[in-house]
Amino acid sequence: MALTICPWKHNKTWVYSITYDEALIDLHQFAIPIHEEYGIPGHVEVVVGQLGETRNIGNSSYNGYRHMNAAELKDLLTRGWGIGNHSWSHELIQPDMVDLEIGRAKDVLEAAIDAPVDLYCAPGNNSNMSDHVLKACRKHGYLGAMSLTDALNRPNTPLFWINRTALHEQYYAPFFSEYDPFRNIRHAQAQNGWIIDYCHCPLEKPIHPNKDCSHLQLRKRFETILTEGGDNVWCAVPEEVLFYHQTRRHTQIETLSDTEIQKHYRLHLNNLSDRVTCRTLTLHADVPAPWCRSPNVWIDGQPHLAHLIEPRKLQITITVTDGMELVFKDPSA
Numbered sequence: 123m124a125l126t127i128c129p130w131k132h133n134k135t136w137v138y139s140i141t142y143d144e145a146l147i148d149l150h151q152f153a154i155p156i157h158e159e160y161g162i163p164g165h166v167e168v169v170v171g172q173l174g175e176t177r178n179i180g181n182s183s184y185n186g187y188r189h190m191n192a193a194e195l196k197d198l199l200t201r202g203w204g205i206g207n208h209s210w211s212h213e214l215i216q217p218d219m220v221d222l223e224i225g226r227a228k229d230v231l232e233a234a235i236d237a238p239v240d241l242y243c244a245p246g247n248n249s250n251m252s253d254h255v256l257k258a259c260r261k262h263g264y265l266g267a268m269s270l271t272d273a274l275n276r277p278n279t280p281l282f283w284i285n286r287t288a289l290h291e292q293y294y295a296p297f298f299s300e301y302d303p304f305r306n307i308r309h310a311q312a313q314n315g316w317i318i319d320y321c322h323c324p325l326e327k328p329i330h331p332n333k334d335c336s337h338l339q340l341r342k343r344f345e346t347i348l349t350e351g352g353d354n355v356w357c358a359v360p361e362e363v364l365f366y367h368q369t370r371r372h373t374q375i376e377t378l379s380d381t382e383i384q385k386h387y388r389l390h391l392n393n394l395s396d397r398v399t400c401r402t403l404t405l406h407a408d409v410p411a412p413w414c415r416s417p418n419v420w421i422d423g424q425p426h427l428a429h430l431i432e433p434r435k436l437q438i439t440i441t442v443t444d445g446m447e448l449v450f451k452d453p454s455a
């Protein structure tokens with residue numbers, strides 16, 4: 123196949139996202155300014171039953187801190203952040219609770235922020251990734267579910283078990299650990315991985331060493347992501363990555379003709395969810411060297427600039443549609 127879809131947008135090698143469970147207003151104290159400084163978007167996970175209220179959940183380390191309200195969450199959207207459902211109550215979700223915790227929580231949150239909520243994020247632990255919870259996530263139209271498993275995600279990762287890397291000062295006993303700003307990066311570089319960091323609300327000192335990092339540790343993490351990643355890391359909110367992942371996996375390329383003067387393809391978007399509202403793909407086309415002097419692609423008959431990225435290889439990043447036709451051709455023909 124001379125036309126292929128890159129594993130990640132912009133042909134980046136690996137991907138970095140970060141999530142903040144509980145969506146506390148105190149993120150403005152340290153975390154959000156660091157995001158603004160480095161240009162990396164964040165993502166908050168909202169306990170919908172306590173939207174805007176001071177936290178009061180069991181013996182949570184964050185009781186007494188205030189959850190963001192709708193206007194404060196909308197402000198994050200304008201900063202390029204994303205918002206997920208962290209359940210209604212933050213309790214262990216039993217089968218008879220899914221309509222409230224997964225369904226109603228999503229509806230209420232979407233109405234509050236006036237935007238789709240495509241991601242569920244398990245509260246507590248992976249007990250909230252049980253079969254009945256994930257089944258309810260599919261039924262209520264989520265695109266993915268985030269767990270508390272420390273592992274990479276890959277271009278073919280199942281989206282109803284997305285892994286997250288705990289960006290915490292120390293791990294729980296018996297696996298005590300030292301904070302590692304390089305955590306999972308080399309692994310991601312080698313395996314086209316997608317790291318999603320997970321913390322709560324970094325302050326000067328972590329509220330709990332097993333649940334958070336400090337603001338200096340967060341800053342060190344971003345510096346490390348960018349210095350290690352250089353041009354090869356794609357920093358994006360999880361939804362943008364999910365949209366790419368879904369569009370790539372549902373796109374089929376049909377070759378209509380492949381001759382000495384042109385290569386003609388048609389794209390088929392098979393069963394792609396309407397909730398995938400950004401349908402951008404980065405594609406590579408192998409073409410003869412003489413065509414690279416004027417690197418163009420004709421998309422449904424209209425010429426667009428393509429980029430030469432190595433000899434005989436052109437790259438384009440485009441919004442795709444079902445039935446779209448792409449033609450690469452000899453500019454002298």
Ligand SMILES: [Zn+2]
Nearest residue numbers: 143144245246
């Ligand atoms: Zn939580």
